[in-house]
Amino acid sequence: MKELLEGLAGKLAGVGKSVFVAHAKICIITGAVAVSGTAATVTGVEYVKHNNTKNVVQAQETEHESETETESERLDKLNKILVETQEETAEEESSSVEELESLMEEALSSDDTTSEELNQIIEAVADSGAGPVAVKDIEELEVVEDNSSEPSREDAEVSDSGTEDTSSSDQIYEVNQLVYGIDVSRWQGDIDWSKVAADGITFAMIKCGGGDDGLYEDRKFKQNIQGALANGIQVGIYFYSGATDAKTAYDEASFCINLIKDYQITYPVAFDWELKTGDYDQVTQACETFCNVVKSYGYQPMVYSNRNRWYDNFDGEKLAGKFKVWMACYWSEYYYTSTRWAYGDDLASFKWHYDMWQYGVTDTVDGIDGYVDMNIAFFGYANYKVNGAQDAALTVTNTNITRYLGHDSGKLNEGVDFMSGVKGVNSIGYEVDVDYDIIDSSGNSVDEEDALSQPGRYTVRYSFKDPKSGNITKDAVLNIVDVTAKLVTPDINVQADDSGRLPAGFSFINGVSGTNSLSENATLTRYEVIRRNIATGEETTMSPEQALVNVYDVKNYTYSVVYYFDVPKDGTVKQTAVMTVIAKETETEKETQKETETESQTETRKLSVAAKKQETTEETVINNK
Numbered sequence: 001m002k003e004l005l006e007g008l009a010g011k012l013a014g015v016g017k018s019v020f021v022a023h024a025k026i027c028i029i030t031g032a033v034a035v036s037g038t039a040a041t042v043t044g045v046e047y048v049k050h051n052n053t054k055n056v057v058q059a060q061e062t063e064h065e066s067e068t069e070t071e072s073e074r075l076d077k078l079n080k081i082l083v084e085t086q087e088e089t090a091e092e093e094s095s096s097v098e099e100l101e102s103l104m105e106e107a108l109s110s111d112d113t114t115s116e117e118l119n120q121i122i123e124a125v126a127d128s129g130a131g132p133v134a135v136k137d138i139e140e141l142e143v144v145e146d147n148s149s150e151p152s153r154e155d156a157e158v159s160d161s162g163t164e165d166t167s168s169s170d171q172i173y174e175v176n177q178l179v180y181g182i183d184v185s186r187w188q189g190d191i192d193w194s195k196v197a198a199d200g201i202t203f204a205m206i207k208c209g210g211g212d213d214g215l216y217e218d219r220k221f222k223q224n225i226q227g228a229l230a231n232g233i234q235v236g237i238y239f240y241s242g243a244t245d246a247k248t249a250y251d252e253a254s255f256c257i258n259l260i261k262d263y264q265i266t267y268p269v270a271f272d273w274e275l276k277t278g279d280y281d282q283v284t285q286a287c288e289t290f291c292n293v294v295k296s297y298g299y300q301p302m303v304y305s306n307r308n309r310w311y312d313n314f315d316g317e318k319l320a321g322k323f324k325v326w327m328a329c330y331w332s333e334y335y336y337t338s339t340r341w342a343y344g345d346d347l348a349s350f351k352w353h354y355d356m357w358q359y360g361v362t363d364t365v366d367g368i369d370g371y372v373d374m375n376i377a378f379f380g381y382a383n384y385k386v387n388g389a390q391d392a393a394l395t396v397t398n399t400n401i402t403r404y405l406g407h408d409s410g411k412l413n414e415g416v417d418f419m420s421g422v423k424g425v426n427s428i429g430y431e432v433d434v435d436y437d438i439i440d441s442s443g444n445s446v447d448e449e450d451a452l453s454q455p456g457r458y459t460v461r462y463s464f465k466d467p468k469s470g471n472i473t474k475d476a477v478l479n480i481v482d483v484t485a486k487l488v489t490p491d492i493n494v495q496a497d498d499s500g501r502l503p504a505g506f507s508f509i510n511g512v513s514g515t516n517s518l519s520e521n522a523t524l525t526r527y528e529v530i531r532r533n534i535a536t537g538e539e540t541t542m543s544p545e546q547a548l549v550n551v552y553d554v555k556n557y558t559y560s561v562v563y564y565f566d567v568p569k570d571g572t573v574k575q576t577a578v579m580t581v582i583a584k585e586t587e588t589e590k591e592t593q594k595e596t597e598t599e600s601q602t603e604t605r606k607l608s609v610a611a612k613k614q615e616t617t618e619e620t621v622i623n624n625k
Contacts, residue, residue, distance in 0.1 A: 101125075101134055108247065115245040119285040119292075122250065126292035131471060133296040135254035143255070144214040148240070150187050151274070157306050158330045178343065179203055179380040181267075182365060183238060183358070183373045186220040193227035195367030203234045203267050203377065205326075208259045210240030211252040212275075217259055225263050234381060236267025238304060238326075241290070244278035249286035253293035261297075261468050264390075264429050266381045268302035268324050268356075269294045273309070283314040291323045298426070298467040302326050304358075307350060320352040326375075327354040334360025336371060355379055390427055392466040394434065397421025399476045404518075405455055406570030407484040412452060413569040416478075418460060427468035436462045438478065455482035485522065485573040487514040489563050495582040500551040502581075508544060508561055520568040527563045529579065534558060552581040 104121050107113040125133050180200055184191065185207035196204075206224045209217040218224075228235050239256045243249040249271070256269065271290040273283065291301035302324035310316040310327060319325070329348040333339050341359050348357060356377045363371050398421050404413040424434040438451045439459040451458050458478040466472050490511045497503050508529075514522030529547035532539045534556055542550060552559065559579040567573045 104134065108250070113247070115247065115282045115285045118250065119246040119289045122246070122289050123292050126296040131296070132298075132465070133253075133293045135257050135293065136251065138255070138258050141215055141251060141255055144216050146186065146209075146213075146216040146219045148210055148213045148216060151240075157308055157328070158332055158335050160332050179377045180340075181205065181356075181375045181377060182368075183207070183375060184220075184224055184368075185218050185240075188220070188368050188370065188372055190220075191224060191227060192367035193224075193231040193233065196228075196365060197231040197233050199366040201233060201365060202380065203236060204228045205236045205238050205267065205270065205375065207272075208237050208239060208256060210242065210272075211248065211255070212240055212242035215251065215255045221259065229264055234266045235263070236269065236302075237265060237299075238270040238272045239290070240272045240274070241286070242275070243273075243286040243290070244275065245282045246285045246289040249289040250293065253290045256290075257293065257297055260299075264427070265299060265467060266429075267377075268300040268326075270302040270304045270326055272304045273314070274305060275313075278313065280314060284318060287314060287319055288322070291319075298432075298465045300324060302355070304328070307348070311351065317352060320354075324356070325352065325354040326356040326358065328358040330358075330360050334362055334374060336361050336363075338363055340364045340374065341376060390425075390429060392427045392464075392469045392472045393423075393425045394462060394464065394472045394474045395421070395423040395425075396462055396474045396476055399474075400479070401460065401476060402479040402481065403452070404481045404483045404569035405453070406567070407482055407517075408567070408573045409571040410453070411571065412480075413483075416452065418448075422462055424462075424464040424472070426464065426466040426472075432464050432466075434462050434464045436460055451478065452480065455480050482517070483567070483569045484517040485514065485565065485567045485570060485575075486516065487522065487563070487565055487573065487575045488512060489561070489575045489577040491577050492561060492579040493582070494580070496552050496584055498584050500553070500583060502548055502550075502552070506548065508547070512563060514565045514567065514573075516567050516570060518569065522565040522567040522573070525564050525566050525572070527561055530560045530562060530576075532558045532560075552583070554581050554583055 104118075104125070107118050107121055122133055125131075179202040181203035182196070182201055183205035204224070206221065206228065207218045208221045208225075209215065225235055237256070237260050239252055241249065241252055243252055260269065271287055271294075273287060275283075278286075287303050291303065294301040303319050304326035305313070306328040310320075310325075327348070327350055329350075331348070334341055337360070339360075340362055348359070356375055358373055358375050360374045361371045362374050364374075365372050401416060401418075403416055405411070406413065418436055419434070422434050422436075424432045426432050437460075438446050438448055439461060440446050440451070441457055446458070458480070460476040460478050461473055462476070463471055463473040488511065492508070494502060494506060508527055509524065512524060512527075514524065516522060527544060529542040529544070529550075530539055531542060531550075559581060561577045561579050562574055563577065564572055564574045
């Protein structure tokens with residue numbers, strides 16, 4: 001099953017490349033705290049002193065080995081469709097996306113579909129790059145009013161920092177790489193976001209809704225996200241899940257995407273899983289499903305839960321290897337107190353890396369009446385300016401690219417920088433990576449190297465995936481024009497003088513000219529005469545000056561002239577002309593020739609007389625008969 005889906009994902013990646021790109025990369029300053037055992041450390045962090053300020057310049061995430069997934073016993077129908085899809089010809093590849101979408105619809109509508117099956121299908125779509133996972137419209141979902149209960153903290157993990165073997169925070173990160181944030185819902189009431197912004201809060205994880213009491217939108221979601229954005233606070237999203245399987249998580253992801261698609265989301269979209277029950281594998285699949293749907297829309301996915309659930313309720317190692325980690329572990333000094341975590345305080349330990357830490361609940365944030373969850377993040381998007389939702393824009397300055405391919409040189413007259421003048425700005429308000437695909441006149445994707453080495457007219461399709469508007473594309477035309485040389489180099493026939501040299505005033509370039517197939521004049525840059533020994537095959541090169549004074553020995557050598565032209569848009573092209581030198585005869589040679597001709601004429605006359613006598617004799621014999 002896994003191999004089939006991987007094959008289908010690879011196939012879809014080839015199909016979708018011309019239209020879709022991988023999800024937007026929004027992390028500019030990234031860092032991750034990795035904790036092993038009980039001592040907190042940062043993985044792959046290097047510090048550099050500059051103007052008495054330490055800067056984190058590199059952070060690597062811990063690598064994880066991928067886990068092999070087991071096959072379902074009920075995959076006959078699914079396997080049949082996947083095998084048929086794998087066997088499609090290249091001309092039928094465009095139908096693969098529709099095939100998988102149909103497969104996904106069937107899986108969603110069937111009561112027999114397992115959580116694993118649905119999760120694998122959604123992961124195949126998300127990883128293929130063939131566009132966002134199709135989600136349900138609001139009208140297709142059963143949405144209820146927000147009557148959810150206030151989150152319970154009865155089972156919250158609370159401990160004293162001194163009970164863990166921790167490291168001082170100033171040993172492992174620099175304060176200017178930390179960002180302070182909060183997460184809020186309707187339970188914080190009406191928030192004065194201008195005061196929150198003035199109180200040093202950089203980001204807010206805002207609850208958009210939940211699925212713990214049916215699908216509902218948080219009553220304060222719009223008010224909170226609009227207030228935060230209006231005051232320059234960057235926002236992420238969390239969805240309070242009630243899912244214990246992939247199908248429910250898919251519905252929750254569909255609802256979440258519909259709620260957030262019109263807003264500027266710069267921080268991650270988190271799957272908040274806090275249930276006490278659920279099958280270990282199916283809960284893992286639920287987390288993956290939600291995150292893969294989110295990822296396919298260009299958002300940064302993240303999983304939230306407390307440390308104990310990360311260890312016990314799902315495959316924390318697997319999820320931490322795929323998605324950002326938001327880990328809750330409260331310390332008593334920040335748990336319903338008036339104390340904030342500060343630079344230099346200890347960090348919680350964790351088996352794997354974590355990107356965001358919910359460390360407590362305090363009443364220290366100005367603008368919020370009462371207690372609020374407190375967070376620190378070890379990554380940030382400091383160069384993103386919050387400016388509200390906007391239309392995504394893809395700028396392509398050069399929409400008509402023409403290059404000339406030299407027929408003789410096999411090279412372009414000028415290189416092509418396809419990304420020059422190309423810029424993508426998505427509805428979140430920041431620049432994104434733009435991909436491009438080259439399509440030939442038959443509509444097939446071709447490699448860049450092939451396109452630049454084969455004359456023809458191509459379409460360059462630029463694209464990026466926008467969280468709000470989907471896939472944004474713009475086309476440019478690429479013309480690769482074949483340039484051939486048209487060179488005139490007539491063969492040379494010349495009689496040498498008495499000394500065996502070329503006659504005075506002889507020119508090697510009479511009648512020599514050149515153009516290219518675009519009617520542009522070629523320039524003769526140089527020429528040389530090649531002398532070849534008939535007996536040995538040895539060749540020597542003579543300059544024009546040497547060739548004019550050379551004694552031509554036509555009995556022992558042959559001669560040719562090689563012309564070099566600078567052909568526009570092709571480069572240097574050479575062409576060879578045959579040179580025939582006729583030696584002048586001496587007086588002795590003339591007398592000998594005359595004597596030979598006289599003897600030949602005498603012999604011819606004798607033969608003629610003999611022939612006539614023979615004819616007469618034959619005629620007499622016939623007459624006598």
